[in-house]
Amino acid sequence: MQSETPIFAMILKRLLRLALGDKGYDLPFGSDADRNFLLLLVALMSFLAVLACAGTLSLRAMTERWSTGLENKITIEIRTQSPEGEILSPDSIKLETEKVAGVLDKNPAIQNFRVMDEHEIKRLVAPWIGEDFSFEDIPMPGLIAVELKTASPEALDSLTAIVTGASPAARVDTHREWLQDILRFVKTLQGVALMVALIVAVTTITAISSGVRARMAIYRNQVEILHLIGATDSYIARQFQWHAIIIALLGSLIGTLAGVAVTGLIIVLSGQGSVTLIPEISMSAVNLAAFLSLPLLACVISGTTARFTVLRTLSQMP
Amino acid sequence: MIRFDKVGFRYESGPDILSGIDVHIRAGSYHFLTGPSGSGKTSLLSLMYLGHRPTRGNLHMFDHNVGLLPRERLFEIRQRIGIVFQDFRLLEHMSAFDNVALPLRILNRPEKEIRNNVAELLDWVGLGDSKDKLPPTLSGGQQQRIAIARAVIARPKLLLADEPTGNLDDTIGFRLMNLFEQLNRMGTTIVIATHNTHIMEKFGHPRLILAGGKLTLETPTEAPLTGQLKHAV
Structure with a gap:
């Protein structure tokens, strides 16, 4: 570890000299104890941002999978009760189901459809009412799984009209209602993630800005000397700006790597479970790029904040 | 180079440190600025290196009225000035x-x-x-x-020095004064605030004497006179 520090410091110094045109700092930032606090803060903020980002990406993957999987699929149910309240016999239900299947067969908007048989229906309802039941005891509805070519609202409306025309006991279930509930919930979660990202950004901006102001007070004498011997505001601002950028780069790299590691751990752990409702968070190249762009964003936010703060403070000097 | 036109100065709401300063320091000239302690020498120099702006009157430097120049452009003037602060400010x-x-x-x-x-x-x-x-x-x-x-x-085109030989022995002091002489011969305008009569006598440049917030000029060969300086060294 000890042999790594000088190399790391050297690379940083190089970066810095490159950025400042082989000049280094004119202000004594090296002896700055406040730097570690900012470094830790930026690291924590980046860590939080990665988790928020991972959450959002996973939610997006989840909604996409559900929406694309379900939007073309509908279920037609032949209810056990007619609209007039009359209980239908299993035979009549079968008849009504066949009637509906007949109209579906001729409909060009249908990709394919499948009338579910008793076993299938039994398997579907088994988790709720158990496997030991007979169709004679409980009236069971008829179910037809339909896949549409396109799921436009007009196509759905015309299909509903046709199906209910063929059998008044038929009801078209587009899955939309419960899907919409879930989508609404997901949107709320995404809003929360966005809010976390905003809080992270605002906290970073506030911390950098107050850190820069404190430093300007500490180094007021030095800043004044630079100012009086002809340094432009921009020259002085650059010193603080690069200092902030280096801190942001270091802090956010640490935070981002920790965040990616924790996300990776969650992926591994969730892969071991059997909860199929939660889609796997995949670490695709795009997602990884999104995570790795965080340090860049942190540098931009920190550099801009520092520059703006210094220029504003300098404008109060003669 | 530098023209004070009825310039007055005070720190915020304090008393006037300088008032009615009316002097023209020409390009290429060399002046000593002297006067009792607390007479405002440092404040006068500070106006010249733009550490402060006049609270009254007009100060022209390098053909700019510094009172009217936007602060973003003051660096253009500062970059043409060399300053030796009394407390060095390194x-x-x-x-x-x-x-x-x-x-x-x-x-x-x-x-x-x-x-x-x-x-x-x-x-x-x-x-x-x-x-x-x-x-x-x-x-x-x-x-x-x-x-x-x-x-x-x-x-620099203008060199301002506040007691630049205060901490130096005479040998080094004279050597540096000779450097200022050389710079002056090459065209640098020089204003040196000093108490050191020995140096002022040896080098014999006109003296700007500050007392009671007012400025007067004294040349080594002539009687003291006030007002605009016609003398260029």
Whole structure:
């Protein structure tokens, strides 16, 4: 570890000299104890941002999978009760189901459809009412799984009209209602993630800005000397700006790597479970790029904040 | 070069430090600025290096009215001025070399040129061996020489110095005064605030005498006179 520090410091110094045109700092930032606090803060903020980002990406993957999987699929149910309240016999239900299947067969908007048989229906309802039941005891509805070519609202409306025309006991279930509930919930979660990202950004901006102001007070004498011997505001601002950028780069790299590691751990752990409702968070190249762009964003936010703060403070000097 | 036109100055709501200063310091001239302690010499110099702006009257420098010039453009004037502060005001975390190099770096001069010029000047002021030392490890006299080297390194058009020989023995003091003479011969306008009558007598330049907030001019061969300076050295 000890042999790594000088190399790391050297690379940083190089970066810095490159950025400042082989000049280094004119202000004594090296002896700055406040730097570690900012470094830790930026690291924590980046860590939080990665988790928020991972959450959002996973939610997006989840909604996409559900929406694309379900939007073309509908279920037609032949209810056990007619609209007039009359209980239908299993035979009549079968008849009504066949009637509906007949109209579906001729409909060009249908990709394919499948009338579910008793076993299938039994398997579907088994988790709720158990496997030991007979169709004679409980009236069971008829179910037809339909896949549409396109799921436009007009196509759905015309299909509903046709199906209910063929059998008044038929009801078209587009899955939309419960899907919409879930989508609404997901949107709320995404809003929360966005809010976390905003809080992270605002906290970073506030911390950098107050850190820069404190430093300007500490180094007021030095800043004044630079100012009086002809340094432009921009020259002085650059010193603080690069200092902030280096801190942001270091802090956010640490935070981002920790965040990616924790996300990776969650992926591994969730892969071991059997909860199929939660889609796997995949670490695709795009997602990884999104995570790795965080340090860049942190540098931009920190550099801009520092520059703006210094220029504003300098404008109060003669 | 510098024209004071009924200039007055005070710190915020304090009493007037300077009032009715009316003087023209021509390009290429050399003046001593003298007067009792607390007479406002440092404040007058501070107006000239734009550490403050006049609270009354007009101050013209390098053909600009500094009261009207936007602050974003004041650096253009500051970059043409070399200052030796009474308390040196060196950057203590920086080596002697880097302190002297600072004005050139601010002017974005090539690093090679900076290295050569700074090394040469440090040798000349007798600090070639101390170039890597930090100011706090050097004596008062050595720090003062660094401050002077920093003030002259960028060949300023105007050199302002506040007691530049205060901490120096006579040999080094005269040597640096000779440097100022050379710079003046090359066209640099010089104003040196000093108490040192010995130096003022030896070099014989006109004296700006500040007392009670008012400025008068005294030339070594003539009787004191007030008002605009017609004398250019």
